[in-house]
Amino acid sequence: MARRKTPEVNAGSMADIAFLLLIFFLVTTTMDVDSGIMRKLPPPPQGPIEDIKLNKRNVFVILINKDNQVAISGQLSDVGDIRERVVEFFTNPTNNPDLSEQIPVLDKKDNELSKDNPDLDKIQIYDNIIEQLGTFVNITKGVVSLQNDRGTAYGKYLEVQNEIVGAINDLRDDLAKQTWGKEFKDLNEEQQDIVTTIYPFAISEAEPRSLAN
Template sequence: MARREIQEINAGSMADIAFLLLIFFLVATTMDIDTGISRLLPPMPEEEELDDDQEIRERNVFVVLINKDDDLFVEDGFYDVSELKEMTKEFFLNPDDDPDLSEKRELTTDFFGTMMVSKGVISLRNDIGTSYGKYIEVQNELAAAVNELRNELCMQRFGRRYDDLDPLNDQEAALIDDAKKVFPMAISEAEPKKVGGN
């Protein structure tokens, strides 16, 4: 009785099919790369601080609203985004002690000594229909205002820009921390909702 030989399966075409499927899924699959705003959240407050109701007076809140048509409403009217940085700086500095701008409190730091700093907070709210581009543009202007204030402070006191300080150098890292205490990135964001338009 003769034995029947088992035929081998031709696997050459299977490799081709697997390669084609791989190429298909690489081409057909979209890879979304999320972009966003780099923010370091403040540390959790101590238990005793949680009980204190931190009431913020109306004059210490700089209100910035963006509606569905990407119009910018700041405090009392509509403005162009290009004006936002200077308005934010003036709100925090309040050089003439304007009662409509932020109040000041005394702060003592190692590098800057005792000085009067703003109690101001920026309240940013956008509409559900606000474009992402406009939201980022407004965020950039607000952050640029705070960074410019830090730069001006460091230049005035030490002859160096805040942006040029090295966080890996212990002394400069302490200076960076003090500059952040004088001009914190105090931006409060609310959930998007309908703030204007239809």
């Protein structure tokens, strides 16, 4: 080739230029992956706030006070217990009258159908549940209520949030594995809708107030 015979423009300095650029990007790079816990805030209240009446057994109250102590249903507890307790609360395996009510999916569908303008998407999902999982599926009425003081440390708050979200994720994964042998995130959209209908992110956060104890 010609390269051998005529001396070429020295390409050695090209490396230097590239190095310079490389070092610039190396320095400016922040490799941190942005991760976090996704949540949805409730839309702002419109008009006067109405208290939604919920049966006491369907509300699982977690309190965090300003000294970062956690109370589950009024009893001082450890953060590590939350996950287990939330799972128990949602599934209510022993039909404990103090834990959340379980509504059979057929009742849910009838309930939706009897409304003035039934939500067709919801009915479709209920039908999918019946078709794919059978009629014995129960849907919980339970809601986790998380209340904190203004003096609570954000770190503690997020730790508790994390446990609740973790509990729901565990439930979803269990259901997904049992039914389809896959993890929740690997399911298709229709299957994910089924799972999220059975185990919704039912976390309610109270309007802020000061908790004495």
